[in-house]
Amino acid sequence: MAAALPDCYHGPMTKRECEEVLGRKNKDGAYLIRESESIQGALCLCVYKQKVVYTYRILQAHNGNYTLLTAGGLQETF
Incomplete structure (x- = not known):
């Protein structure tokens, strides 16, 4: 049985749609998780701060x- 997805997960959503959703919140620290448009199987953590949406890609390792x-040059943390 698969674990339930968190409320912040929005599934497939474009970057533009994400920016619109978070922009309507207009609250620093608002965030959501969506599927990446450019990296198959990756997720994006999108965080709103001072009218800018910052996107961080979440990757799952083989383990x-x-x-x-x-x-580049920064150590990965799992």
Whole structure:
């Protein structure tokens, strides 16, 4: 039996739709998780701050752990 998805999960949604949803909230710290448009199987954590939506990709490793995609040269944390 699969675990229930959190309320913040919005499934397939474009970046533009995400920005509209979070923009309507107009609250720093508002966030949602959506499927990535550019990386199949990845998720995006989208966070609203000062009228800007910051997007962080969430990847699942082969062992089932999750990590945020990091900038080059930074150590990954699972």
